Amino acid sequence: MTAPASPKATDGPPPAADGGGLDRGVLAVAAVVVLGAIMSILDVTVVNVALKHLVEDFNTPLSTIQWVATGYTLALATVIPVTGWACARFGTKRLYMISIGLFVAGSALAGMAWNAESLIAFRVLQGLGGGMIMPAGMTILTQAAGAQRVGQVMSIVGIPMLLGPIAGPILGGWLVDDVSWEWIFYINVPIGAVALVLAARILKKDEPQPGEKLDFLGLVLLSPGLAALIYGLATGAEKSDFGRTDVLLATVGGAVLTVLFVWHALRRGNENPLIDLRLFKRRSVAAASGTMVLFACAFFGAMLIVPFYYQTVRGESAFASGLLLAPQGLGAMLTMPIGGKLTDKLGPGKVVLVGLATVVLGVAGFATLITPDSSYWLHAAALFVMGMGMGMTMMPTMSAAMQTLVHDEVPRASTALNIIQQIAGSIGTAFITVLLAAQMRDRGLPGTNELSGGEAGANAPQPPPEVLAAMMQKLSDSFQTTYWWSLALLAFAFLPALLLPRRKPDTTVDAPMPMH
Incomplete structure (x- = not known):
């Protein structure tokens, strides 16, 4: 198969390729990428806190306002598959700036929304931009640092993923x-403006590849497929009923x-699929994907219900619940840079196994x-x-997946991994939500909508x-039973993790992207 073309940087002295620390040029690029990523990821958790207030202000049922979050997620799923092609066609720098521009425009319009329907529409616009920010940013940063330092790079990219759920x-x-x-929307405008200015000044110009053809059939199959799948999972979890006709049809x-897209992408003669699934024939990419799916399903689904536990069982406010979650972010900030350096020195397999064991504990x-009535200090x-x-x-x-890729494969792999993470997170959220609802129902408790202060619970x-x-x-x-199920699912992540590379990356596989 011919490797898909990718943007090229302008000439300049390359950064150090000895696998050591990140140089100033890469750190400057990292600052731009993290700023954009923080804005998009933070937005998701910020909006979730405001849903109850939106119900009251717009005098709209919670089932309608829920689409403020769901519509954003559907837009992400629709646009992420196109990012790999768009990076090559328009250039990573240009695409990154376009995606931030769309996100900022959607944020400004969402702040001016006059009813629930207009807010949902503007959130979709936000999602179209937000869906491309993370994969495009990962591509820029990974290509800038090179395979030998991808562990440290990924530890930097992970900062917004941690700050989002905490802050x-x-x-x-x-x-x-x-x-x-x-x-909650207007705050993105100044952040986005700063990110655009820094991106224009710091990111290097790259050369688009006009000859890069869009896999139109793949796009027609995958984008609606992912959107329908996420819609079915989200709606089924929201209604606590996956047997509904609309949920079944969508799912x-x-x-x-x-599945049709997978057949299309792997069929002989398809030299330019939207997502290059042939990359998953490599053991490291396949093992990393399997580990990520199981980890994301178990961990992110379980973390979603922690604020709900604090607000319903312990009677805490949304603000206090956020503060109680802060120790998790502090722990991750402590080990993430260390994990990145150890990944580059020892190989990702050893680091991930230790990390998984620590998460399970x-x-x-x-x-x-x-x-x-348990102690909050012990919770912390x-x-x-x-x-x-x-x-x-x-x-x-x-990092385990990205280290084995050559320069031209990075945009496609970044897109594929972001899709996997998005789908796994949605599946995990639906699974944990339905499991919690079933546990509550078995104990004769009211539904989550009543307990969370929805329409029925407001006047109870x-x-x-x-x-x-x-x-x-x-x-x-x-909640406790649900967490034990999550722990059991998390334990299965050890199986693919055992297949991850346990040696440091080969620095001869790929050269870092030249930079000024």
Whole structure:
């Protein structure tokens, strides 16, 4: 197969290729990429905190406002598959700046939304830009550093992935409570403006490849397929019913289209597929993908319900729940740079196995603490251990796939890995949400919508203290059982992780992208 063309940089002295620390040029590029990524990832968790306020301000049912989040996710799934081709066709720098521009425009318009329908439409515009920011940024940074330093690069890219779930609820709670919901969108405008200025000044010009043909049939199959699949999973989880006709049609239809895309991408004679699935024939790429799927399904799904536990069982506000999650981010920030350097020196396989073991220890500890009155200090310790494990798992896993790729394969692989992460996260979220709802239902508890203050729960009468205490015990038991299931799923991630490379990358595989 002919490797797809990719953008080329202008000439200039290359950075150090000895596998040592990152030079100033790469760090400057990293700063630009992280700024854009933080903006897009933070936005997701900030908006989730504001959904209840949007219900009240727009006088709209929660089931409608939920599309403010779901519409954004569907837009991401639609646009991510095209990023690899677009990087080659328009150049990574140009595409990165276009994606930030779309995201900022969508943010400004969302802040001016006059009803729920207009807000949902502008969130879709945000998603069309946000979906390309992360894969394009990863491509720019990976090509700039080269294979021998990709572990350190991925540890930098992982910063916004950690800050989003931690800082998002805190920032969103403060903006909604003390400023206004419009500012959860307006805050992206100055950040995006700074990111655009820095991108224009720091990122090097690259040469687009006009001859790069778009795999139109692949796009027609994959983008609607992913969107339908995520819609089915999200709607089924929201309604706690995957047997509904609309949910079944969307989920099965999306799965069929995705399978047809796999056949199309692998068939003989297709020299330029939208996503190069032949890359997954390499053991490192396949093992990294399997590890990422199982880890994302178990971990991100489980972390999604932690704020819900704090708000329902412990009676904390959204702002306080965000603060209680901070130890996880601190733990990850401590180990992520170390994990990146160890990945480059020892190989990702050894680092990921240690990271997974640490995550399992933290999740097991947290699961035992899910009670109506357990110590927040012990919670902080368990979350801190979880974060330490995550810092040594997620980005080293990504590094395992990227280290074996040559320069021209990076944009396609980056796109594929982002799709895998997005789908795995959606599946994990749906799985954990449905599992929690089933546990609550088995214990005779009301649905998540009532407990979270939805339409039915807003005017519900307060039960007597003894009844409320029994209800909180049953609710905490539901969370605890769900966490044990998540832990079991997380344990399966060890199987593909055992196949990850356990040696440092070969620095002769690829040369770093020349930079000034």
